[in-house]
Amino acid sequence: MGAEARKMIRELVTTMRRTGSTTPTIVRTIMDRWGTPPLVAYRHAFALSQTQIADRYNERWPEETPKTFKQVSYWERWRGPGAPASGSARPPSLQDLGRLAILFGCRVDDLLYGPRDASGPPALIVSHDVIGHIVSALQRDGQPDYPESDDGSEPVAVRSILGEGTITVTMSRRAFSSLLAGGGLAALLPGAVSSPASAEPGTAAFFRRTLIGHQAGHHLLTPGAHIASLVETLRDIADRRDTVNGQYRRDLRAVQAEIAEHLSWLHREIADTEACRHWAGKASAWAMEAGDTSMATYMMLRTASLALDHRDFARVLDITQTVRHAEWPTPPVLQAVACLYEARAQAAAGTIDAAALDAADELLAAPRSADDPPYLRFYGPAFGDLQRATCYVSAGEHERAVTILQAQLTGLPATHYRDRAVHLVRLGVAHAAGQAPDAAALAGLAGLTEARRSGSKHVLTELKPLADLLQRRWPDQHKVREFRAALAAM
Template sequence: MDDGGPLARLRRLRDGMARRGAAGDQIAAVLIERFGVNPRVAFRHAAGLTQSQVADRYNRNWPATVPKTRKDVSYWECWQGPGAGTSASARAPSYGDLIRLAQVYACSVDDLLLGPRRGADSAPIEVSYQVITDILSSLGVVDYAETLDGGGAASITLRAAVGEGSITVRLSRRQFTELLATGGLAALLPDDALAAVTADAGVTDDMSTWRRTLSAHQAGHHLLTPQAHIAALTDVLADVSAVREEASSELRPKMRRIQAEYAEHISWLCREAGDLTSCWRWADRAAGWALESGDTAMGTYMMLRRATVALDHGDHVRATELARAARRTKHAIPAALDAAAQLYQARAEAMTGKIAEARLDGADELLAQGRHRDDGPAYLRYYTPEFGELQRATCYVTAGMPSRAVTILQARITSLPNTHHRDRAVHLVRLATAHAVDRAPDAAAIAGLGALIEARRAGSVPTVTDLERVDGILTRGWPRQPKVREFHDALISAQAAVQPSHPAT
């Protein structure tokens, strides 16, 4: 749109309505109807702001290490809303970004996603399960208050903004302490997500419940320690095994597939807990059950899991062989697995000093296609565009281009919710490595200290192990640097405190 066309007409209409005293939501509704713009564009114009002015206000009100730019606002406005995918020019804003945009535009988050409400009789809005879990998981860090009730007992009130309203949870001090001690997954997820399997329920209903339970643990992986998740999941898996013994021959393969998905997630959790023996025992169990059930996708996924181990050990030849084998399977594989295979091939090539940009870009496109699909195996939902960004950054560090990785990682870390301790730990480790390779010892040490804090909160043992490489680079190059010594001492303490647990197998 040029100044003499629709944009000029839009602005004249907006200015005229504002002079007549029209409210922002009224102006936005008319702009959407007349010009077909999406809600985020409409509310920006209703506020009389350009994209650059929005970025300036955002940065002034919420300063960050990586400031927002006009381009960020453009990405959010090109995004087509809930359920839409992303592209090179369209990216979904985080929930935190939406909250802040709503404050800048003096509207609600719901308005920015779905447009202004048309009245009290509007149809109810469906909110995705992932959005619900993200909001509820933030209850422990938003608007904390402690008061004395009428009986003199201390009570805790937690509030989290949701659209125009909020969720409020009021607990006694004892309940709050117990909630923190147990991780609170059952309290923070919908009631039916962790519903117990009843003896008189049909097997089909049971399978639906088992899948919801696994999805709840996967979506809420940051809410509990690995050990707590493992204990709960192995109990459910025992129920699955018992019911399968009495199931029909038609249902038994389907139940075996569910068992394989549980075993895969338990394998990952065992790795997070530092128990590699149980990790691979569960991985082998998952692969065997997947083969038995005819789940070729799971078999390919486990092959790629072994490719990551080869990458961790610096064996780029073996990693390449496994990634290529995954893509050569005679069965069609999901786009997410094809993307992962290409990313691991790119990481293997980075070990030889080459950046496979075409392969990385191809993987990004595949990951963007499957971003909002919920009909595939739950374990594939970890393969997101953000996963692709992390692999790209790792390639840059490995190939000796750390400054490019720093830019990616800093932007990603600032967008992660504070409650996602495990994800923050992983990204901070990569950032520390990038700074160390880029010969910025203080920055590397600070990122490493942050990773140790997040690892302790998440109970993630691999993070501590991954930081040993960073420590080696720093202590060899800058042994007398104060921040380097501080990080080194903190890492030694963390290593001493880590006692890899060995969950039930």
């Protein structure tokens, strides 16, 4: 690329940044006008030289043999997947691609193919072994790959990266849900499906296995897709209950309560508060009918969680005190959740309740009872750390929150988009409290990407206050404007 072209690109980037264009838009414009590979376009979008890219790489990931501008030049001369390597064009390794994606705040796919429209759910990135497992399950279970024959819903794509190429398996949402519920995607859900694999159809164990598959695979489909499938499962249970009596009916009612609880959570994710409360009420009523005091207690804590969303801290304390001093047996995990929510209510007033947080840590770290309901398996030390970090943010101890959240983010599985989005939102708020607007905006942008992938509108509602805060305090920061523009485009 000649000096004149580089000058024109610099002027274009300056103009587009000034008018609030997002980085993906700038990258795509550079690629379209000058025919550059994505990696080159990303570098120019950030107004960096090849030497500066190498320096930033080495600063973040110091190695025995540092990268040089020459290495970056080799990468940029490679034209992407399918293009041959040569003496002057060498593809970056998958590790290098991942690190470059971190430097540019984008996805590996964006560096290979250019920025994509993220309005729909992306393909699930899995290992080659998982792809093989899925294909085998589809063949074994007689589930043909005909996404166009589905009920009009968006098909599900699962992709594996092999060297410089990819393998993609696309199936209907119905086929995917069937594999998920039946344990056919166990390779994606390690240790998650604890119900007997041979549960007889129509039994409580069979329907609970279906629910566990949806809970463990919450990150694999959008909330709406899970909702449609679980509502259909509730209809099947209702039909089955009409044919049995006694304990069998109560067992099925208990499973209905657990499904209603998960539907309540899913509707919270799509920001449908009315439906969230409706299903929470159903879960509470069905749990009491089935004699499931653990589920009834759990739904009380769900109400406390909603009260935290609306900053009704007095109600939070009323509920948590009731749970902590309940006359009926309460699983230690629920006692821990009550402690954490109580601590969050106290933190909103500027007080860190260290005793409650420490008590929750001990309860969450203790060995689980075999009698614990399966829906409590999600509440472990990582949940406690997130709640602790949230307390620190509320109480103004932002540095402690940043340390916890950054550590948590590094340990999240690649496909847990919603969990990553939640952590990034909290991280953005912590950075803002620490007077670091660029870091806060970058966390917000990353959180927005993950929220799009997960389909979580609830997380999007949490991003808006962060964007408003950054706009009030630092309206002229480039990253702040980029974050607000990206959020407004949703």
